Amino acid sequence: MSLWIVFVVILTSLTSLPTAYYLNKTDAMKDQRLVFGAGTLSLLGATVLPALFMRRFFRNIDPVIYACACFSWSSVIDLFIGLELDGYVSGYMGFYFLEGEPYLKTAYGTMINYWDGTAHLALYLAIITLYCTGESYREVGLYWVGSIMNSMIVFLPGNVAGKFGIKWSYLLNVPYMIIPLVAGFKFIKERPLFVRSYLRIPSLLERPVDLLFAVFFTLCSIVAVFRGMAVLGAKSDIMHTYLSDVEPYLNDPNVYPKMQMLVYLYYYLFYYLTAIYGLTCPAQSWMADMALIHAGAAAQAQFVHITASLHHRTAECYHAAMEGSSGAIFWGVNLALLIGPHLFAWRCMRRPNLFGETYTVNTAEPVTADSHRKKD
Known part of the structure; x- marks a missing residue:
């Protein structure tokens, strides 16, 4: 059963590719506000299918699991951002570099996307697997909190202080700062006495x-x-x-x-x-x-x-x-x-x-x- 839930999360995450490909062909994505709106709706939609499937087997699901399912979707997007920036793929995220987050075109932006699309994705899937098998994912969660918090505490101020300026899509990063912070306090609070x-x-x-x-x-x-x-x-x-x-x-x-x-x-x-x-x-x-x-x-x-x-x-x-x-x-x-x-x-x-x-x-x-x- 746990493997099925992980499979559903992976399958949902892969829908990010046709979504990005379609948005890249849409003229409306030349407006940064519409890029922000499309990103928000996509992240919300990426949470629905895994949530509905998990609720068939569990009640009172830990909100961290919902966040991991949602973040898995964006991790696949980030992996393809890195690949497109390095020229390995094309036609997926060009609109996002122009009207979304142009600072991703830096070396730091490229490598931060590779890390999110590999290491963070692996951590999300590990947390979901441990949860579904009834095992503690607290230690894996603490490691993830440290990783993503360092990412955001450098990335967000660096975007503002850099030469690119910020657009509406900058706000899409805010949940990646707030949710791990809340999760970190939760994990620490749940430390055995x-x-x-x-x-x-x-x-x-x-x-x-x-x-x-x-x-x-x-x-x-x-x-x-x-x-x-x-x-x-x-x-x-x-x-x-x-x-x-x-x-x-x-x-x-x-x-x-x-x-x-x-x-x-x-x-x-x-x-x-x-x-x-x-x-x-x-x-x-x-x-x-x-x-x-x-x-x-x-x-x-x-x-x-x-x-x-x-x-x-x-x-x-x-x-x-x-x-x-x-x-x-x-x-x-x-x-x-x-x-x-x-x-x-x-x-x-x-x-x-x-x-x-x-x-x-x-x-x-x-x-x-x-x-x-x-x-x-």
């Missing part, structure tokens, strides 16, 4: 793996401050050398890379410091949740940042260094920021005695479909 273990936990110096993670987050903090100050125009020879030789993409007139560095400075830095605190004073119940959110955010941030800095839509003078010591620094820094958070999230899940999940004394209603399944 735990009691702290009073057994002695070795100090950080006696836990070499955790000590390495503390050092890693300290270095991440230094990198966040360094790159943040660099894009803000700090007068420093070493920062100037870094911007010119290692990551010239940070100078791109499309402000997305600058926005990402500011997110690292003002948001990620706070997480790094709290993670160091959690490693020093273990048994903090929030550590595993925050590690999953941060891993999702880091995956989206680093995938888009690395690929956009090498993309053909980025002017060659802004391409990242690929060889020599500058190339080694570029790949070392950015791959560490991609891989490290995932290793830490994995450790948090594997060592619950260190991160607050010691003895379950009470649990919120599990995030599954069992309690909502209709009786025969």
Whole structure:
């Protein structure tokens, strides 16, 4: 039964292709207000068929599942936006680049669509599958929240501050900011309640793996401050050398890379410091949740940042260094920021005695479909 529901979601999502093809041939799509209206109606329509099918088997369906079904439809659209921008397909989304969201024609816009059309689509289908099989999708949901929130917190301000201006279709992105934010609070609220273990936990110096993670987050903090100050125009020879030789993409007139560095400075830095605190004073119940959110955010941030800095839509003078010591620094820094958070999230899940999940004394209603399944 669960596979049928996933199949219906996939089938509904594929209707985005003929819809986009038809709209691309319609003269009315030369009006940005009609583009916005068509996008709104399409997203609403994409929710109806999966919702009707799921309600045959479940009652009181989690609204997050409806959102995942709707977002799956737009993920397929985003995948084809990326493919059309790179010239692999044509005739689907040309109208949208003109009267919808012209800033998607940047390297950042292209790669953010690839990520949404692959990684986010896979996460949506995983969440729906877990829900329909009665299993918890909370951890997958937290990872998705981190990924899409980083996407939106860079993308939305970057669109406004960039050189393209905004049109009515900019508002189509608002649900992708609000719904994941609400879902994130919901997932955190549904965290099981735990009691702290009073057994002695070795100090950080006696836990070499955790000590390495503390050092890693300290270095991440230094990198966040360094790159943040660099894009803000700090007068420093070493920062100037870094911007010119290692990551010239940070100078791109499309402000997305600058926005990402500011997110690292003002948001990620706070997480790094709290993670160091959690490693020093273990048994903090929030550590595993925050590690999953941060891993999702880091995956989206680093995938888009690395690929956009090498993309053909980025002017060659802004391409990242690929060889020599500058190339080694570029790949070392950015791959560490991609891989490290995932290793830490994995450790948090594997060592619950260190991160607050010691003895379950009470649990919120599990995030599954069992309690909502209709009786025969």
